[in-house]
Amino acid sequence: MFMIRLDHVSKTFGGEDTGVHAVRDVTLHIAPGEIFGIIGYSGAGKSTLVRCINLLEKPTAGTVTVDGQELTRMPGRELRTVRRKIGMIFQQFNLMPSRTVAENVAFPLKGSGLSKEATAAKVKELLELVGLPDKAGSYPSQLSGGQKQRVAIARALASGPKVLLCDEATSALDPQTTQSILRLIKDINQKTGITVVIITHEMAVVKEVCHRVAVMDSGLVVEEGSVYDVFSNPQQPVTRSFIATTSNLGKIEQLIAAGDPMVELEPGQIIARLNYGQGNVGEATISQVSRKFEVDVSILYSNVEILGSQPLGGLVARLSGEQVSQAVEYLSQQNVVVEVLKRG
Amino acid sequence: MAEFLSSIIPNVMDKPEQLWQAFVETIQMVGIGGVISLLLGIPFGVLLFTTKPGGILENRPVHFILGKICDVFRSIPFILLAILLIGLSRLILGTGIGVKGAVIPLLCATIPYLGRQVEGALAEVPDGLVEAALAMGCSPWEIIWRIYLKEAIPGIARGVTITLISLINFTAVAGAVGAGGLGNFAISYGSNRRQTDIAVVVVIIIVIMVSIIQAIGSTVAKKATH
């Protein structure tokens, strides 16, 4: 049983031949309680895809099913009722400037049959949840970006949704505020079991909170899997380039291209990039190799982090010694991906 | 005091009842015309805006027709409109002259005018707010009421203000074609009989009326902006 099912969803703006194919035949199944990331470059179709989930954008083909109800065949009135169970937050926050924080949060509660007192209590509870209990009477213009997004989250949660859609919700925020918003989303996910879909173009966001991730490129989902799998074993060039943005291991190519003195080699030396595979304790392997084959390993760049309690990353190093090629062979057998970038 | 006034505005002091009468007529025209303009002009503007391509009540034929009505009435100088519509006024209200006779031409001028003002005010409301409301399950009607009209209050207040000011202007013109009011009073004495003091006093009264309307409009717009 999935909370969100997209089956063969396509969205074309304009005519079939001349139009923009923003989303092409996307099939994604998202489990209840999951935090699912969708990453891609600008124009990849991420926003269009996420807007298909609550049918703000009507797919030109395919079906959208949320919590067992097929949205793509619903008439308008029913659709509006279902949308109350799908919260959404935006890059630009979209708070109503003429309403106070409390009035913004109470906005979706109108017509829900709640009494005035019950509404006030609910608003108070939501503002406490997002950490802004003392801002009820402020206007959005008096808040910082991070505070606005917290209010938007409170508003999105007011009608008790089962799904929270986040379209670039942290893209207008600085890194620290981004962290705090992501932590809040994670918290809410753990407390309430709400299913979260996060659209982003920042790999760091995916790493921080997502369980699974889909990579989009020109309307297609080109890669999908657990965040660890996608990071440790990327299959597509787009995915690799996203991963490169979060690590410094790509910088070596620029140094080599520029002929930097740092990368000048003597005969027999090589520069290699080593990427640790699954369950590989990198640093120990390096010192083993160094001892076993009597090679000197001098590390130029290193980037290792812990993702889902497993180490992930690699390093760029200059290897020198008689048995360099044997060392490389041994490393490959140890599940380390070795790319030799330059030979002396 | 009276003596002093008689010396500087002799013609006005001669006929205070007529001045009062003219003032009341103007107030009637502005009052009745203003209220009906608001009641019809704001919905007209909302329809004009929401039926446009990509709007929440998108409807090309309706939008096209409303837009054309607007353009036609707005392009006719008011003096011609007043003359042209005397017949229509007779037909509907039974008279083409006086305050009653002026109402229809006045409305034909102000409703499209206010409609365009309201359309412009609603266009200032960020699309993101509508998007957020749609995502929260709001119906088009709720979006009009709870997002567009609510967020556009400052813009609408400014639109209403300049519409009412134009309306005062139009009532003076209507006076020239038999509607009575301050315009008529100023033209028949101040201009035709060269009693300049009458024209000056009328101008002062109108300036005061415009200032009051402007002050109220600005206050409402300011109060509604956060």
Ligand SMILES: Nc1ncnc2c1ncn2[C@@H]1O[C@H](COP(=O)(O)OP(=O)(O)OP(=O)(O)O)[C@@H](O)[C@H]1O
């Ligand atoms: N309403 C629309 N009409 C026509 N084309 C559109 C519309 N909305 C999006 N597109 C096009 O669809 C493609 C995908 O757009 P989309 O906004 O989904 O990309 P995105 O991945 O969210 O990009 P970004 O990171 O810049 O937000 C783009 O080429 C865009 O120009």
Ligand SMILES: [Mg+2]
């Ligand atoms: Mg986008």
